[in-house]
Structures are given as C-alpha cells and as structure tokens.
Amino acid sequence: MSRPLGVGLLGLGTVGTGVARVLLGKRDALERRIGRPVQITSVLVRDPSKPRGVSLEVPLVTDARAILDDPAVDIVVEVIGGEEPARTLILEAIERGKHVVTANKEVMAKHGPAILAAAAARSVSVAYEASVGGGIPLIGPFQLDLAANEITSVVGIVNGTTNYILTRMTESGASFADALREAQELGYAEPDPTNDVEAWDAAYKLAILASLAFGAPVMPEQVWREGITQVSQRDILYAAELGYRIKLLAIARLVNGQVETRVHPSLVHQGSMLASVDGSFNAVQVEGDLIGSALFYGRGAGSEPTASAVVADLIALGTSAARGSRQAARHAVELRAMSQLQSRYFLRLLTLDRPGVMAAIATVLGDRGISLASVVQKESVVLGDDVPGAEIVLTTHVASEAAVQDAIATLRHMPVVKTVGSLLRVHE
Amino acid sequence: MSRPLGVGLLGLGTVGTGVARVLLGKRDALERRIGRPVQITSVLVRDPSKPRGVSLEVPLVTDARAILDDPAVDIVVEVIGGEEPARTLILEAIERGKHVVTANKEVMAKHGPAILAAAAARSVSVAYEASVGGGIPLIGPFQLDLAANEITSVVGIVNGTTNYILTRMTESGASFADALREAQELGYAEPDPTNDVEAWDAAYKLAILASLAFGAPVMPEQVWREGITQVSQRDILYAAELGYRIKLLAIARLVNGQVETRVHPSLVHQGSMLASVDGSFNAVQVEGDLIGSALFYGRGAGSEPTASAVVADLIALGTSAARGSRQAARHAVELRAMSQLQSRYFLRLLTLDRPGVMAAIATVLGDRGISLASVVQKESVVLGDDVPGAEIVLTTHVASEAAVQDAIATLRHMPVVKTVGSLLRVHE
Numbered sequence: 001m002s003r004p005l006g007v008g009l010l011g012l013g014t015v016g017t018g019v020a021r022v023l024l025g026k027r028d029a030l031e032r033r034i035g036r037p038v039q040i041t042s043v044l045v046r047d048p049s050k051p052r053g054v055s056l057e058v059p060l061v062t063d064a065r066a067i068l069d070d071p072a073v074d075i076v077v078e079v080i081g082g083e084e085p086a087r088t089l090i091l092e093a094i095e096r097g098k099h100v101v102t103a104n105k106e107v108m109a110k111h112g113p114a115i116l117a118a119a120a121a122r123s124v125s126v127a128y129e130a131s132v133g134g135g136i137p138l139i140g141p142f143q144l145d146l147a148a149n150e151i152t153s154v155v156g157i158v159n160g161t162t163n164y165i166l167t168r169m170t171e172s173g174a175s176f177a178d179a180l181r182e183a184q185e186l187g188y189a190e191p192d193p194t195n196d197v198e199a200w201d202a203a204y205k206l207a208i209l210a211s212l213a214f215g216a217p218v219m220p221e222q223v224w225r226e227g228i229t230q231v232s233q234r235d236i237l238y239a240a241e242l243g244y245r246i247k248l249l250a251i252a253r254l255v256n257g258q259v260e261t262r263v264h265p266s267l268v269h270q271g272s273m274l275a276s277v278d279g280s281f282n283a284v285q286v287e288g289d290l291i292g293s294a295l296f297y298g299r300g301a302g303s304e305p306t307a308s309a310v311v312a313d314l315i316a317l318g319t320s321a322a323r324g325s326r327q328a329a330r331h332a333v334e335l336r337a338m339s340q341l342q343s344r345y346f347l348r349l350l351t352l353d354r355p356g357v358m359a360a361i362a363t364v365l366g367d368r369g370i371s372l373a374s375v376v377q378k379e380s381v382v383l384g385d386d387v388p389g390a391e392i393v394l395t396t397h398v399a400s401e402a403a404v405q406d407a408i409a410t411l412r413h414m415p416v417v418k419t420v421g422s423l424l425r426v427h428e
Numbered sequence: 429m430s431r432p433l434g435v436g437l438l439g440l441g442t443v444g445t446g447v448a449r450v451l452l453g454k455r456d457a458l459e460r461r462i463g464r465p466v467q468i469t470s471v472l473v474r475d476p477s478k479p480r481g482v483s484l485e486v487p488l489v490t491d492a493r494a495i496l497d498d499p500a501v502d503i504v505v506e507v508i509g510g511e512e513p514a515r516t517l518i519l520e521a522i523e524r525g526k527h528v529v530t531a532n533k534e535v536m537a538k539h540g541p542a543i544l545a546a547a548a549a550r551s552v553s554v555a556y557e558a559s560v561g562g563g564i565p566l567i568g569p570f571q572l573d574l575a576a577n578e579i580t581s582v583v584g585i586v587n588g589t590t591n592y593i594l595t596r597m598t599e600s601g602a603s604f605a606d607a608l609r610e611a612q613e614l615g616y617a618e619p620d621p622t623n624d625v626e627a628w629d630a631a632y633k634l635a636i637l638a639s640l641a642f643g644a645p646v647m648p649e650q651v652w653r654e655g656i657t658q659v660s661q662r663d664i665l666y667a668a669e670l671g672y673r674i675k676l677l678a679i680a681r682l683v684n685g686q687v688e689t690r691v692h693p694s695l696v697h698q699g700s701m702l703a704s705v706d707g708s709f710n711a712v713q714v715e716g717d718l719i720g721s722a723l724f725y726g727r728g729a730g731s732e733p734t735a736s737a738v739v740a741d742l743i744a745l746g747t748s749a750a751r752g753s754r755q756a757a758r759h760a761v762e763l764r765a766m767s768q769l770q771s772r773y774f775l776r777l778l779t780l781d782r783p784g785v786m787a788a789i790a791t792v793l794g795d796r797g798i799s800l801a802s803v804v805q806k807e808s809v810v811l812g813d814d815v816p817g818a819e820i821v822l823t824t825h826v827a828s829e830a831a832v833q834d835a836i837a838t839l840r841h842m843p844v845v846k847t848v849g850s851l852l853r854v855h856e
Contacts, residue, residue: 294726
C-alpha cells in the first residue's frame, strides 16, 4: 500500500469539524478516488479538552509546529478563519514545502497575491475553492472551465447573512433590525454582525473573484462598499411596486479596460435569476466573451458545503490535478473610480407637501443631465411636528455617479427636502 | 521556445470554426496560459473548396490519416458530430497515443465507457466538457469540484431547442407547430427536428451526466424518454393557472440505491430557478450529500460557448491538469424501472358533459390509491359533432407510475372519456 496522503488540519470549528467528518466518513471512497488513503495526522486546536461533535482517532495538538514540522503532512488545511494567525501559518506551511488548502476569504483577499507568489516560488499549490461561495464551484471554473474566456463581468450574491435578512424583510415585512435579530437567533448572523451587514465579507469574496477573473490583484479596500443597514422596508415596498427586489450585489466589471468593483444594495428585476436567489443561498453570474452569460448557484456557507469544497481541493491535490496557484496574470488592470460609474438609480425623498417641490427636484436632476425613468408620489405622509409631507420615489435612466452624487448634495441642502431616504443603484 | 502543442481538428462546421477562431484569435493568451504555443496542425474537412468564415493558415485535409498519423499532433479535437465516423476516429486517435477532446454527446453517451476504457489503457485523456451544456461547466465540476459528494439527483434543462419552443408557447401562446417553425427559421431547430423534439439529444446528455454522477454507465436507451410534440397550448395554460410552467426535464435520481433516469415534459413551480430558465438557455441542478443543492446555468449550445468548453479542455490537457478520463467507478448501480416512479401527475381529459362523469373518473383514480390534489373543470367545451363536452384537469398527490398508467388505460376505455389529452409529471 502506498503511503497515505497526510493532512494536517489547522482548526476544528464548524468547518474543521465538517472536513474531519468527511475525511473519516468517506475514507474508502476517497482512497478509491485518490489512489491512496487520506490520513489526518493531527489537528491544531486551542483547547484540546473542549468537547467535540466528532470523535477523531488522531492527536489534537496546540502547537502548530507539530503539524508544520511533521514530514508525514503533505497538505495543510487551514480552517481557522480570520487574518492571524492563519496568514502566518499558511506562509510557514508553504515555506516547508507543503501544499495548502484554505477556506479563508479574509486572508486570500488581503494577502492572496503574496501567498500565491510564495507558493509558486516553492512549487507548491494553494487551493482556496472554499473561500468563496461554499459549496458552489467558482474558483475551479474560473481557473479551468472558463479559462478560454475574457471575463467581462462578475455579479454575485455572495453573502448569505445579508441575503437572508433582505429576503425576510421582503417576505415578511420585517424591519432590518427585526430580520437581523431573527438571523442571529438562527445562527445565520454573528453576535457582532458588522462583517456581514457592512459588506466586508462580500468585499473579500469579490476581491478574490475579481483577481481571478481579471488576472490582476484587486484588494478588498479598493472595493466600493455599502452595507445593508440603511435599507428600509419602504425601499423594499417601492422596489416591489416597480418590479424589483433589493439584493446586496457584489459587482466587478471591465469597463473601457478598467475594472470597476463595488458591493452595495441593488434593485434587480423580479423576473431575473439573481432575484430568485433567496435566503442563505448564493449565486454568481459571470459574463465572458465566449460563454455569454453563465450563473452558478448554491449554498454559500455552512459546515458541509464548505467541507465539500475543501475536500474537492484535497482530492485535486492528491491526484495532482493541482489547481489553485496557477493564476495567469493576463494583464495589469487599472481600477475605475466610483465617480465614473454609469448606472440607473433609485431615489427616495421625504419633502414638504407644497406646490413647486416636484419641479424644484426635477430641475436639480435635469440640470445635471439626469433623466427620470419613473416617478411615484403617494398621498401625503406626516413629517415631524405634524408637518404634512410627501414621499417621492424616482428612478433614473442611466446617469453618472458623479452627477447623481452632486444632485444629492444639492437636494440635501434644499429647504423643501427633509430627508434623502435612500439612494440605491438599479442593476440591469 | 518549447515545441508547440499540436492540435489536429476533425471537422470545421459551426463548432470547429468556433474552435479555430478561438485558437487563432487568442493565440497569445493561450500561450501564456499553457506555457507553449498552440498550433493547429491540420483540419479534416469533407470539401476543402467550400468557402469558410475563418481564414486558417493550416492545411485542410480530407484524409483523417494526415492528422492521426502526424507525430506533431498531441491532441485530436473531434467536432464532426454524429456517431460515425466520429467514434472510429476517436478510438483510432487514442490507439495512436493522442489525447482527445470531443464535443460529441451521441458518441460519448453511446460509447463513453468503451472510449474511456481505451483511453485509460493507453494512458491518454479524453475530455468531453463540450458534450453537455455548451458553455456551462458541468463535466469539470462533476469530476473535480463535486468529487467529495455522493450525488443523489441531477435535474436539467439540457436541450435549448425544446426549451425555446416551450418558452415561445408560454409567452406568445403559439402552438407547438408554430413555435417549432419559428425555431427552425431562427436556426435553433434542424429541418428534421426529431433528435431534439423527441428528446434524443436530452437523453444523450442525461446518460453522460448520470454516468458521471453515479459512477456507473447509463446508456441512452435506458433513459425513459418522452418528447414535447404532445404538449399543447391547453396544457401550458392550465399549468400556468395552477402556478407551474412546462419544461422538458432530464432527471437522474438515486432512489433506494437504484438509479432512475427519465426525460419528459414536466410541470415546474413558477417561482423555482428551473422555471426561470428560458429560451435557448440550459441549466442543471445537482443535489449532493454535502453541497445540498447547486445549479449551473448558461448557454447550452452555439459556436462560441461550445468552443469555450473545447478550449478549456485543451488548456487543461496542455497544462496536464488532465481531466476527462479520470472517472471513479464508485459502485455498480441498478436502473430503476419507470413503473416504480413515485411522482405527482397532471392529467387533462376531455369527457362527455353529463352527470356522474366526475364521480366515475374519481372512482377509477381512488380505487388505485391515487389521491387528487386539485381539480379544475371550466364551462363546457364542444366535442366533435356538436356534442357538449367537459375539459377536466386534475393534479394528483404523489402516486405510483404503475397505478397511474393502469388508471389511464381504464379511463381510455370508458365511454364518457373522449380523449386523454395529456399525462404530465409534476416536478417537486
């Protein structure tokens, strides 16, 4: 019998436990696939005395050296999450000539280029299918299946927590706060939800996908980022009336040779595939010069879907169908400033209810070349202090972000405009 | 400079022209990806004097030996289509130690096991991503990304022609005949549409996907097959009223350890992802023990999407990330007889309009343990010879195919039943 494929596991949380379960539970099937047995040599944990949902016949260790320096370890699987110590451990594993499989979106988004360069220098592979879209094959397709394409656009719903919250707000009429609380109770949102609701998680994933799609590093802090905390029930209702649903979209597009990357709540057409992605599901739509449009849909997170991606990477490395480090730097790309965005917009305003208000607003927009696509004004609403007011919802034809932001700044200072309730972009 | 990767192209029809265009037009990008240039050594055509839409700087040949016996050819790309001579040429290429990339669903469905065995014996790869779903990555994900999963179900819309026809029937109220004629005028359907509308094409693709998913050969003639020629405008209208759309689904499922494979028109819920797959688009939904549900969507045919898949296979072979032949025979599977199917059904009947008819029909169903989920009977219709009739549409709860077929046989012989208009299955 050939020597087992040695796997050292860093981390035994939700994902680590899932990976261990699969490696133990599917031992025979994996051996048939890979041609030799897979063996977990040891698992790095913080507290070995903590009760675990999985009984492992392998030593739990608290010192990473026990794994990194073990010659029986061929592949290090990093499922600790977070930036440190994960980043350092990955680099140390590479330095010792070990392949790495990681589910770590933060590390791959922030340090992917450095890690992949280190791996290339040591002739090892770093595979990170699990870092984006959990059980949905995305990194693999980008690296292999779509390799003949010039990718022109990647548009995704890549954060299950915010998609769950927006879906609940749409379906049950819940407020953002109530939907968030519900998500937290169900374990879909963290006690501190910032990473999800402020769209950091989505920005990490978009940076990874954009780097792959356009063959040049895109850093998470270069991604224009707006979370969903400002999305109100009113926005969702008006959007529905206009035939749209509100989704947190992560968008990377090639525009005139520049790459535009942004994550923000967007109005998507009710009949579109992206609009039907509900609850904790994810989807990524890709456009390429040859394939036209394709979409990948599935569970974006969770122990088992993520374990599926980690183990697929292990199988690929074990059968030396190595994927991961191979990343063709096709061309350097320039990032496009957000002010250059051309988009349709959705604008909700609370104004005083008096003659001339609509004309004043329309003039501000028209003067900046912003053309109206639709206008909805319902019967009066009541502002503070019993002042009668009006809620006006506008959508525009394609306009420039710079012009729209300038118009918003002007509107905010007009005495008849009480509040700019929302400014959302319409995805087409 | 390293020796070019030599590609011999068999066939220069729609797909072959697309492949040649990509290999020539993306020469530099491909060289960067693969690490050496790709060169089309020669192209097998029937008539070298025929005007082509692509100018090739390579010899056109009419004798396959010129390609098969050329030591400069590393990979033979078969894009002739049809069973012969494609099958023979693929086997001869393998025999001569050449890798093969093929877009041929008929050959892979009927002879895949023999071809893959021959390739394994000669240690070459046969890659066939382009044979199913054109530009949608499917074979790759099944072989690599989903490799850790036990696949339990594959449900797809895999034929663009029939999907276009059904979409037009739904959207414009066209009859089957009119929608078919329109598809033929647009080049979406062949002059002889049998292969598509009788669902042979879908059965080939399902056989390939089921063989991959369940690790055991499924032959196209083992697939239960019903085309769409019997789907009427009435069925589409009633289905819509009940909240469904009619799609030609290709379904392979693992049921009690047996594999059930069938292609037939099905009612799918209007809100589901599969229901939003319109026109010539394809989609395949996969269920696995780890990923839960995932869906792949995109263009299922056409010169460029298919070329995308062929060239992705070429890149994988060129970088020796060989995929294709690696096909783990997980376990032998037994095929499930169609009579054992458990499904919900949609039944449309034309009956005489007289007292007791509904009771008689309900009794036939009830006696066989078939429980009704919904009944719709509209105002009278007129049968032939001015006889007043009724159109009754029923859906059932889950029932057995054997019981339903027995009920249908009985209904057909009842004097009050003039016609069994349709029997369709409801997909859940």
